[in-house]
Amino acid sequence: MNVDHYTYRVTWSAEDGEHVGLCAEFPSLSWLAASPEEALAGIRAVVADCVKDMAANAEPVPEPIADRRYSGEFKVRIPPQQHRQLVIEAAEQGVSLNRLVSSKLAA
Incomplete structure (x- = not known):
């Protein structure tokens, strides 16, 4: 699974006072960081770890939205x-x- 195909977004969290990285296919995951670049790098790493763990445990891995046919x-x-x-x-x-x-x- 290519984690670069997932849908990432970085936004500002006023509540946390930091940027938050999100992934649409993994709505329960997020990453807080001081800069948008760090937030994106953080959420990408978390998603990669999660996908690796899911694959190792034979769990179904979400298909990237970008790879789906509509x-x-x-x-x-x-x-x-x-x-x-x-x-x-x-x-x-x-x-x-x-x-x-x-x-x-x-x-």
Whole structure:
């Protein structure tokens, strides 16, 4: 497993007064550091250790989000009235419901 393919993020933690490194595929892990670079290096090392440990114990290792294939489709349940309003809006704009919702999500 290539740990470079995981989704990392560094943000400021006002509560801790430090930068925090995070990994989307391992939401329970984090690393605090004085600089963003140190936070990124720290979370990458923690993830690498975790993946190594999981593999050694024959545990399933999360697949990186970047390596997954996506169909471009997903279902969303909404109230019937909201569905009706979206259909009306799409009709008024002369576009499909799919195109209307896709553009709203992109905004």
